[in-house]
Amino acid sequence: MKRIEFHNREEEITEIMNILSVEPILITFVCGPINSGKTELFDHLAKQLPKDHIVFYINFRGKYISDYSDFIRVLFKVEREKDYKEILKTISETPVEALRFKGIPVTKSMMDAVFKKSYEDVFEFLEGYFTKLSESRIPVLIVDELQVIKDIKIDELWIYKLFNFFIRLTKELRLCHVFAITSDSLFIEKVHGDAMLHGRCRYVLVDDFSKEVTMNFLEKHGFNKEEKEIAWHYCGGKPLSLVELANSESREGKAEETFKIRKGQIEEIxxxxxxxxxxxxxxxxxxxxxxxxxxxxxxxxxxxxxxxxxxxxxxxxxxxxxxxxxxxxxxxxxxxxxxxxxxxxxxxxxxxxxxxxxxxx
Ligand SMILES: Nc1ncnc2c1ncn2[C@@H]1O[C@H](COP(=O)(O)OP(=O)(O)O)[C@@H](O)[C@H]1O
Ligand SMILES: [Mg+2]
Missing domain, CATH: 1.10.10.10 (Winged helix-like DNA-binding domain superfamily/Winged helix DNA-binding domain)
Incomplete structure (x- = not known):
């Protein structure tokens, strides 16, 4: 499949850049329907940030988390001592882009120490970590598919411990930008009604493309007039479906086939x-x-x-x-x-x- 270049999102990028241009005071919840391009947007954005930023991206998707150590494994990524030094060296030499990490990089000895601790200590450790970093850089924490841990209980609901920590990083200490991404609207609905987060978070909607943005996308990928109509009729502005159509030999056939499959699934449910x-x-x-x-x-x-x-x-x-x-x-x-x-x-x-x-x- 051909790699389709990133399309548009000007408004959303401006909105997020505005958030990043001031002190982090609120947690930002990023929501939107499935496959609307939330992950893609943050991936693209992270590559564009100026080099005084340092981005940590954590994705809970597909991760099996049943206890504390599973959670720690998703949160942190062990960099071998040597690599870590190399990374630190490249920090001073990186060109225009921000530094980006998948998981929070720690050394093996740090990870061992973290494993032995309780969750309060881990959050304290992270607080120290971000405090140190924020002396020279602007830390940005992106947590994707956060809803995966919504029901996990270790003493109490983990998600609340995490929210408390996010509030500490933002509202209280103003250390780090926090973006929590999710497609789960029931989860967002719960968050929205939660007294604990009231006045401590904001919401950014990353929706399917508008008709205008969709038409530009289709134009860019050589859809003729009829193909454009078919694409909009079946797929609307859903980026994933549009990319699939753009990559397909028979666009009309593909659109109809996708519709048939979805129809079958919905009927079944x-x-x-x-x-x-x-x-x-x-x-x-x-x-x-x-x-x-x-x-x-x-x-x-x-x-x-x-x-x-x-x-x-x-x-x-x-x-x-x-x-x-x-x-x-x-x-x-x-x-x-x-x-x-x-x-x-x-x-x-x-x-x-x-x-x-x-x-x-
Ligand atoms: N702005 C965009 N430009 C081009 N393709 C996009 C864009 N946004 C999303 N896509 C396509 O749609 C797919 C699904 O997007 P993704 O970010 O994974 O959705 P979400 O995280 O909202 O569920 C991506 O893998 C990519 O192929
Ligand atoms: Mg995603």
Missing amino acids: VYSLKEKNKKMFAAVLGVLSEFEEKDKTGYKYLREETRFLVEKNILFADPVNKELRAQSMLDLLAIRDAISRQKSSLFLLKIRKGIRSGDVR
Whole structure:
């Protein structure tokens, strides 16, 4: 697959650069639907930061974390003593870019010491680490897929310990910028309502591309007029899908195939409820039918059936604007298709019943 160059994101980059240009006071939660380009944006941005910045990127995705030592392993990365010195040497010689690390680099002896400690000591250790760094650099901590640890309990919920630490790094000490990225809108919804974080965090939405940005992308990749229409119809501004189309031999075929697959998945999720829980099935269809004509609806709180659809990544809840919408254009089309088929099968059922009872009305 051809590597597609990074596209646009001017507004989001300006917003994040503005955040980085002042003292870190708040934790920044970065949210948006799945595959909207959050990770890609931060990867791109980290490469552009001036060299007085030092970026630590930690990704919880796909990591199995059940205890303290798993958590430590994700957080830190051991650099051999020699490498570490080399890294320090390159710090003074790096050109324009900021230094970037995956995981927080520590030496083997530091890591051994960290393992023996309790979590309070680890946070204290990190506080010292960032304090030292902040004398010469601007530390930026990026934690991706934070929701992975949302339910992990070691004494108490880990996520709260981590939030406390983030508050310490930002609001209290103003040492380090903290960006917490997630696609999990139920998690963000919880964060948003949490008293502990109230007034201590802000939200940045990294959404699918707008129509204008999408059209520029398609133009750049040589889509003709018809292909552009098809791409927008099926994929909307979802970067991942657009990249897949751009890389595909038959763009129309690819779009239709992707739609068919997504439709099948959604039907499977929704219709498997019919057997298990009829009431829930009806309620879920009720929520979906709101999207028959509208792209989004407002909400006050998330009911069980809505939570189900959000959990299954069919709907995306934007807790800041209190809006509910499909995770992508493909999902929206698949929802509409499922609803119209459900309606026509109900209609047929009614007619059949009517015929059976001799009443065709
Ligand atoms: N600005 C962009 N320009 C080009 N491709 C992008 C862009 N943003 C995302 N993509 C493509 O979409 C894919 C999914 O993006 P990603 O950042 O992993 O989504 P998220 O982290 O929001 O789930 C990327 O691997 C990349 O191929
Ligand atoms: Mg991501």
